[in-house]
Every structure is written in C-alpha cells, then in structure tokens.
Amino acid sequence: MNTIQYILRWDRVIMLLVGYTVSRVASLDFTYHNQTQLERFLRNATLYYPDITDLYSIGQSVRGVDLWVLAIGRDIKSHVPLRPHVKYIGNIHGNEAVSREMMMHFIEYLLTGYGSNETVTDFLKKTGVHVMVTMNPDGYGISIMGTCTGYVGRENANGYDLNRNFPDFFKANTSPVQVETKAIMNWIQNRSFVLSANLHGGAMVANYPFDSYNSTSQTSGASISPDDDVFQHLALTYTRSHATMSLSPETCPGDHFVNGITNGAQWYTVNGGMQDYNYLSVGCMEITIEMACCKFPQPSQLPQFWSKNKDALFNFLTKVHIGAKGLVIDNDSNPIPNARVYVVGREPVHFKTSKYGEYWKLLLPGKYTLKAEADGYLTTTVSIVVHDGVVTRKDIMLMNTDVKSEGSKHAVYLPFILLSMTMILL
Numbered sequence: 528m529n530t531i532q533y534i535l536r537w538d539r540v541i542m543l544l545v546g547y548t549v550s551r552v553a554s555l556d557f558t559y560h561n562q563t564q565l566e567r568f569l570r571n572a573t574l575y576y577p578d579i580t581d582l583y584s585i586g587q588s589v590r591g592v593d594l595w596v597l598a599i600g601r602d603i604k605s606h607v608p609l610r611p612h613v614k615y616i617g618n619i620h621g622n623e624a625v626s627r628e629m630m631m632h633f634i635e636y637l638l639t640g641y642g643s644n645e646t647v648t649d650f651l652k653k654t655g656v657h658v659m660v661t662m663n664p665d666g667y668g669i670s671i672m673g674t675c676t677g678y679v680g681r682e683n684a685n686g687y688d689l690n691r692n693f694p695d696f697f698k699a700n701t702s703p704v705q706v707e708t709k710a711i712m713n714w715i716q717n718r719s720f721v722l723s724a725n726l727h728g729g730a731m732v733a734n735y736p737f738d739s740y741n742s743t744s745q746t747s748g749a750s751i752s753p754d755d756d757v758f759q760h761l762a763l764t765y766t767r768s769h770a771t772m773s774l775s776p777e778t779c780p781g782d783h784f785v786n787g788i789t790n791g792a793q794w795y796t797v798n799g800g801m802q803d804y805n806y807l808s809v810g811c812m813e814i815t816i817e818m819a820c821c822k823f824p825q826p827s828q829l830p831q832f833w834s835k836n837k838d839a840l841f842n843f844l845t846k847v848h849i850g851a852k853g854l855v856i857d858n859d860s861n862p863i864p865n866a867r868v869y870v871v872g873r874e875p876v877h878f879k880t881s882k883y884g885e886y887w888k889l890l891l892p893g894k895y896t897l898k899a900e901a902d903g904y905l906t907t908t909v910s911i912v913v914h915d916g917v918v919t920r921k922d923i924m925l926m927n928t929d930v931k932s933e934g935s936k937h938a939v940y941l942p943f944i945l946l947s948m949t950m951i952l953l
C-alpha cells in the first residue's frame with residue numbers, strides 16, 4: 528500500500544463518519560466548481576461508490592493539470608464482453624462553463640440513481656459511461672463568470688482552440704497537436720468508445736458530422752456522412768428529450784435550427800474538430816452539443832440548465848444499445864483486434880475492433896451487410912437484420928489468408944494436373 532492509498536483509506540473512513548453523523552442527503556450545489564473542488568468531488572465519488580466507479584487521468588494540460596475521467600458502471604474496472612462504452616467531454620472551450628457543471632450533476636445523477644432508479648440501474652449494468660468534466664482546465668481557470676460571449680479562456684494555455692486541433696481527414700490541419708488533444712487521441716485509440724458527445728455553450732443546437740467538406744469544390748450546404756440517418760436520430764434524441772431545445776424559440780438570437788439539430792458544415796465549417804476525428808478514425812459516433820446561449824452565465828441559472836438537460840443527457844447515451852454488435856474472430860475463435868468493420872454502402876467509415884475483437888455499429892432498423900477486414904485475413908461479409916429497440920448480435924469469422932494461398936497454390940497446379948491427366952489419357 529503506497530502513501531496515497533493509505534491516505535485515501537483514512538479519507539474514506541472520515542468521509543463515511545461525516546456522512547453518517549451529518550447527513551447523506553447533502554448533494555452537489557449549483558455553483559461553479561474550480562479544479563480543487565472538482566477533484567475533491569471526483570475522489571469523494573470513488574470513496575462512496577467504489578464498486579461502480581473508476582477514476583483515471585488520461586494526461587495533463589499544458590499547465591500540468593490532470594485531465595480526469597470518471598468511469599461509471601457495474602464492474603467498471605473489469606472487461607465485460609460486448610458491453611459498450613460511451614463518453615461525454617465537457618468544457619473543451621474553457622469559457623463554456625455550463626457543460627462542466629452539467630457533467631458534475633450528471634455524475635451525481637448516475638451514482639445516486641444506481642440502485643434507486645431502475646432505468647438508471649439497468650443502464651449502468653450494461654454500459655460503461657466515461658465522463659470528462661473538463662478537457663480544458665487551463666482555459667477555465669482564466670475564464671470570467673457572467674461573460675456570455677467572447678474568447679477569454681476559450682483556448683488552451685498555448686492559445687490553441689482544442690476543437691480545431693485534431694487531424695482532419697479532409698483538409699490538412701497545420702495547427703500543432705496540443706497535449707490535451709494528444710491525450711484524447713491516445714484515449715480513443717486505446718478504449719473502444721461507441722457513442723460520444725462533446726459539450727459547448729454559446730448556442731442551443733445538437734450538431735452532427737461532418738463539420739468539414741470532403742471536397743474543395745463544396746463550400747456550402749450540408750456535408751453528409753454515410754451514417755447521416757443515425758446521426759440525425761442521435762441528435763434528435765438529445766433535443767427532443769431536452770425540455771426546450773427542439774422548439775425553435777429556444778434558439779439563440781440569429782440562429783434558426785429545425786428541431787434544434789444541424790449538420791456541422793451546414794452551420795459553419797470546422798477544420799480539425801473532435802467529432803469528425805472520432806467518427807473517421809475509430810468509428811465512434813460523436814456529436815457536438817451546444818447547451819447554453821450564454822457561455823458563462825450566473826450560477827443562479829444552473830438549476831434550470833440541469834433540469835432541462837438531464838433527461839437528454841441520459842436518453843442520448845441509451846442509444847448505444849441500437850444496431851449490431853459482435854466479435855470478429857479467427858477460425859479458432861480467437862478475437863481479432865484492430866479489424867475494420869464496415870457497413871456495405873457506408874464506406875469508408877469503419878469501426879475499429881477493440882483489443883477483445885469487439886465491434887459495435889449503431890444502425891436504425893433495416894437489413895444491412897457487414898464487411899470485416901483485417902491484415903492477414905480474408906475479407907468477409909455477413910447479412911444482418913436490425914430491429915427496433917434491440918441490438919442484433921452477429922459474430923464474424925475471418926479465415927487466414929494462408930488458407931487462401933494454399934488454395935491458390937492448388938489452383939496454380941490444377942491446370943498442370945489436368946494437362947498431365949489429359950496427356951495420360953491420350
């Protein structure tokens with residue numbers, strides 16, 4: 528046991544004593560929480576809910592502040608085969624502070640709901656939820672409460688906009704990759720997230736890929752992704768579960784969004800955005816949620832924001848359980864990691880299988896053909912039917928290419944064999 532574990536253990540005893548003697552109903556207050564308070568909140572969550580939480584840092588900001596993630600779910604520290612993982616990333620722009628507090632309240636909602644609310648409990652039994660309250664603690668640190676517009680604190684400590692800092696698949700991004708961005712890139716390569724949202728302020732809208740155009744000739748209109756139907760469904764799930772977001776009067780001055788959703792590029796183009804990167808690099812379905820017209824409103828408004836967003840935040844994540852999932856395995860039933868699973872007709876987007884060979888593909892009801900490919904294996908297709916409200920399980924077995932080359936060796940010899948037989952017969 529190292530010192531930290533020792534301190535944590537005593538912390539826990541003290542916390543529990545305080546909890547019993549004072550009151551266990553004390554809940555998270557509606558104020559803004561700085562980094563110290565945030566870390567205390569996250570540690571306390573792991574002390575009270577050790578069985579369903581896992582707190583980890585994916586790296587540090589430019590100023591050396593840990594980028595904390597709290598993962599929540601039953602047996603969250605173990606691998607449960609084919610259990611999907613989802614994520615929320617708040618406060619990517621440091622001055623867009625509402626999402627930061629919404630993430631803290633959402634954590635509390637899940638933790639207190641586990642074991643007391645059946646819907647929340649069922650969901651946490653079959654899903655891993657990873658919440659990063661802030662991706663830009665340095666920017667938040669210099670942001671000014673009460674500032675509805677403007678840019679102070681938006682960027683990281685080196686002055687880079689983190690939602691313009693990812694590699695872009697359509698147009699080269701020349702801004703140097705920041706440590707916060709790199710940490711996210713490693714994280715999503717290492718954990719196989721299926722569904723995700725990054726949260727902002729300054730508008731009221733759910734924005735879905737693509738944010739960028741796949742052609743220099745297109746300069747306006749929507750940049751439609753192959754999974755446009757699914758993305759619209761996901762975005763609508765959020766806005767229709769939100770108290771007012773799908774109603775046009777709720778849009779901020781000057782904006783007009785039908786049902787509170789928009790294709791990213793149709794609104795304005797973003798080069799190096801996080802959502803396109805998630806989707807095109809690993810197949811994680813990510814959308815961008817703008818949840819407040821005012822970027823950093825007075826804390827008195829936080830209770831309203833929470834009551835409007837809480838069902839939306841929850842219902843959006845439940846959509847991870849639609850479509851198809853399964854294992855990509857070899858002929859000896861060994862999982863094949865890093866295989867690419869495509870939906871035929873929706874290429875080139877693919878889901879990269881997890882280290883356990885798992886894939887998930889969110890789809891609306893219908894008939895589809897899945898295609899799996901991996902280096903050293905024969906590409907294979909399978910047909911699936913997706914029904915409403917349930918996920919279809921379909922494993923895909925890939926044969927080794929050796930088998931083929933053996934086969935083709937025979938194929939090469941076959942004419943000679945036939946020729947020799949013909950000659951013998953003659």
Ligand SMILES: *[C@@H]1O[C@H](CO)[C@@H](O)[C@H](O)[C@H]1NC(C)=O
Binds near residue numbers: 550551552553554568
């Ligand atoms: C710690 O968490 C418990 C349970 O959610 C809560 O009752 C208590 O107020 C929290 N304490 C602090 C210091 O956050």
Ligand SMILES: *[C@@H]1O[C@H](CO)[C@@H](O)[C@H](O)[C@H]1NC(C)=O
Binds near residue numbers: 564
């Ligand atoms: C965070 O806020 C608390 C309470 O207002 C304060 O005591 C503490 O110094 C603050 N910490 C930082 C790092 O700003």
Ligand SMILES: *[C@@H]1O[C@H](CO)[C@@H](O)[C@H](O)[C@H]1NC(C)=O
Binds near residue numbers: 645647838
């Ligand atoms: C349980 O949680 C679900 C999902 O967030 C919510 O819709 C429902 O109102 C909650 N039920 C109760 C009794 O709080």
Ligand SMILES: *[C@@H]1O[C@H](CO)[C@@H](O)[C@H](O)[C@H]1NC(C)=O
Binds near residue numbers: 713714717718
């Ligand atoms: C990848 O994730 C696992 C947990 O699933 C963690 O133990 C490991 O340290 C991570 N590796 C890297 C390189 O981030």
Ligand SMILES: *[C@@H]1O[C@H](CO)[C@@H](O)[C@H](O)[C@H]1NC(C)=O
Binds near residue numbers: 874
């Ligand atoms: C972008 O366009 C090229 C050329 O038409 C195409 O080959 C490629 O698949 C497209 N990429 C995406 C992600 O749609």
Ligand SMILES: *[C@@H]1O[C@H](CO)[C@@H](O)[C@H](O)[C@H]1NC(C)=O
Binds near residue numbers: 858927929
């Ligand atoms: C699977 O393929 C490998 C390589 O082609 C072969 O050696 C092995 O016997 C096969 N296993 C089964 C169960 O067919």
Ligand SMILES: [Zn+2]
Binds near residue numbers: 620727729
């Ligand atoms: Zn933003």
